[in-house]
Amino acid sequence: MHVPDTRAAVGELAADLGWLEDHCRAQPGLAAHAGSLRLASALTRNVIGPFLEDQPARPLHVAVVGGAGAGKSTVVNFLCGSVVAEANPQAGYTRHPTAFLPAGGATLPGTIGFLGPMRRVSEEKPANLDEDVYQVRRLQPTAAADPLGEFVVWDCPDMTTWASTGYVARLMEVAALADVVVYVASDERYNDEVPTQFLHLAVKAGKAVVCVLTKMRESDAPAMVEHFQREVLGRLPPLPSGSIPAVPVVPFPQMPPGVRNDPAGAGAKYRVQLLNQILVQCESADAARKRTVSNAARYLATAGDGLLDVARRDLAEFDAWKGAVRVGRLDFEDRYRKEYLSGEQFRRFDRYREQLVELVELPGAGRMWGNVLWVLRAPYRWGRDTLTRLVVRPDTLNLSEKTVLDAALVGWLDGLRAEALRRAGSHPVWKAVAHGFDGPLAAEVRDRFQQAFRTFELKETDDLEATGRQLVAKLEGNPGLLYLLRGGKLTADIAVVGAVLVFTWVPSWYHFLLIPLGVSATHQTAELAARGATEAARLKVRSHREELVQATLTAPLAEWLAQWPATGGTAFEKLQQVLTRVPLLIRQLDEKVSAKMTA
Ligand SMILES: Nc1nc2c(ncn2[C@@H]2O[C@H](COP(=O)(O)OP(=O)(O)OP(=O)(O)O)[C@@H](O)[C@H]2O)c(=O)[nH]1
Ligand SMILES: [Mg+2]
Known part of the structure; x- marks a missing residue:
């Protein structure tokens, strides 16, 4: 595999994760997973990319996040x-992020892909x-020194449902960028499911x-903080490093408008507490940024596998579908073999056997001799035909080839449909197939099958005739063998006649009866030889026929059926590609980050 340079690797990884995110968004129930994929691609673009491209550590970023109406914008003001x-x-x-830049000269990074499509x-x-x-x-300069003079403060849209594609994506872009995430929860909704999941994700990302905590009564603040620490923070996942996250909680109790709207004056008490907690986490800009970057790289390296779970599962289900198609195909072929091929005699072949026997007869003037023998063999022919009629059972009625093929197709499709219905609840691939069987899929398969059958029919007739003709042509094209056989038969016939005359000399009338018997025996031998050659050719036709069914009917149909779920726009090939490429890119970037950290 080629090794892309840093910028290309960042771009490819972000694009692959972005593609997976879209893939997940298209499936019900995967919105939260799509959100974490967005966080991963945003970490790549907004944190790892700028770091590897030597962007300065300053400014640091504080993202203020939380549920709807929790008080985020108010906290931003503080x-x-x-x-x-x-x-x-x-x-x-608040529906889109707003960055508040410190009054000094700090600017946002200018790297390609920064904040994604925003x-x-x-x-x-x-x-x-x-x-x-x-x-x-940009904030207005004030007389007092700005404690967050090195920080950009981001006011973000809320985090209330994973399904709100726009909000979540925008929020994730900024959350990924952040060196510090300020998570705001109001007293009435401090434990909401989605914001809490988001909080977990932020912690996992390091x-x-x-x-x-906002809006509670001042007197309730300590109890509320304690409750929040126990109920929400007590259940946080461990950090990428394995340690338990230490998350400080700052109470922002209900404030009258005069206090709320004067953060630096009447509200300073609350403001200072919060600023301290932020500053304590960021001793120096360089150290804080390095932590953000290395945690992002570590998160990608450890979470990468989980992020690909959906893709892996999708591929596995797709493979299971392909497997079901394959099993159905084998059943089809087996049925064709048992219900048609094994009982089929290819009667048209008898014609070629007669031609073979005919060939061994003498041509030209020798024809006279042949005719005489033919007359002599009349009783034998009559006896043989009568015996055959008595002994050989009539052919059992073999079902027509088309009937067997049609029934096998119905069996194949019914089996697939039943499997799809059984598994429809477990994965969208099966659901799509089950729907397909209610809609155009079944009709389309039959159409394709009929078309393929026409081709098959033409080829099978050709093959039968060609093999028969080849059988005769082989003998015709080998004059040496032909003369040997003819000569052999003639010699045998003459020998029989001679032997009868010699051994019975002077023969009585009944001794002459031995002559038709003898020449019938030589003829029977010739016929047996011809029958053997024909049987071998018949076997050949049978195996050709089996191959022909596979090549013209079952293989193309199976291929089409197997790919059917992928034709609806779900690119399984791309899934496969993403599955192999993402871990490689993550590892590569992780190595680059480590190398640069220690440099
Ligand atoms: N009474 C009282 N109201 C508050 C307090 N903090 C915020 N609010 C009010 O709560 C409402 C929501 O506050 P915002 O800061 O806009 O909340 P937000 O999280 O930014 O909300 P969205 O952007 O809509 O998600 C506003 O009307 C605030 O004035 C508080 O301490 N006490
Ligand atoms: Mg707001």
Whole structure:
């Protein structure tokens, strides 16, 4: 495999993870998984990419996240020291991220792919603009020193359902970028499922997290904090390093508007607590950024496998479908063999056997001799035919080839349909197939089968005739053998006549009866030889026929059926590619990050 350079590797990994994210979003019940894939691709683009491309550690990023209406925008104002973000009673008001840059000169990284598909809007927009954009606002300089002078503070959209594609994607972009995630939970909804899952994800990704609990009564704050620590933080997953995450909790109790809207003055008490918790996690910009980067790389390296689970499962189900198609194909071929081929005599072949016997007869003037013998063999012919009629059972009625093939196809499709219905609840591949059988799939298979059958019919007639003709032509084309056989038969016939005359001399009339008997025996030998040659050719036709059924009917049909779920736009080939490439790229970037960290 070629080794892409850093920028290409970052781009490829982010693109593969992005493709998987879209793949998951198209399936019901996988929205949360799609969210974690987005976080992974955003970590690649927004953290690992800029680091490997020598972007400076400054500014650091604080992302304020949480459920709808939890008080995120209010917390942003406290971080920035003035009312800069739009707090709004309408829950879910903030729809796209806004970056608040410190009054100094800090700027956002300019690396390709930074913040993914989000566009930066230059002019000021209301926070409820629901588009893939982000705003950048620079804070006004104040007389007092800005404690977060090295930080960009991000106000984010809420995290209430994984299904809101736009919000979640935008939130993940910023959360991935963050050196510190400030997780805001209000007293009434501190334990909501989706925000809590998000909190777990942030911790797993190795983010430094500070929690802010809002809106409770001041007097309830200690109990509430204790409860939150136990119920929510007590269940956090371990960090990528294996240690238990230490997440501080800062209470932001209900504040009257005068306090809430004056974070640097009347609200300073709360603000200072929160700033301290953030600053304590970021002793120096370089160290904080390095931690963000190495945790991101470690998260990708450890979570990468889990992130690919869906893809692996999809491929496994697809393989199971292909397996079911294969089993059905074998059943079909087996049925054809048992119900048709084994009983089929290929009667048209008898014609060629007669031609073989005929060939051994003398041509030209020798014909006279042949005719005489033919007359002499009349009793033998009559006796043989009568005996054959008596002894040989009439052919059992063999089902027509088309009937057998049609029935085998019905069996094949019924089997697949039953399997698809049985497993429809377990995976979309089977559901799609089950739906297909209700819709166009079955009719299309039959159409294809009929078309293939026409080709098959033409080829099988050709093959039968060609093999028969070849049998005769082989003898005709070998004059040496032909003359030997003719001569042999003639010699045997003459020898029989001679022997009868010599041994019975002077023969009585009844001794002459031995002559027809003898020449019948030589003829019978010739016929047996011809029958043997014909049987061998018949066997050949039978095995050709089996191959022909496979090549023109079952193989193409099986191939088409096997690929059918992939024709609906689900690119299984791409899944396969992503499955092999993503782990390699993750490992490669992880090595590059480690090398650069120690350099
Ligand atoms: N009474 C009271 N209201 C608060 C407090 N903190 C925030 N609010 C109000 O709660 C509402 C939501 O606050 P926001 O800061 O906009 O919350 P958000 O998390 O940004 O909300 P979305 O962006 O809509 O998801 C606003 O009307 C705030 O004024 C508080 O401590 N006390
Ligand atoms: Mg808001």
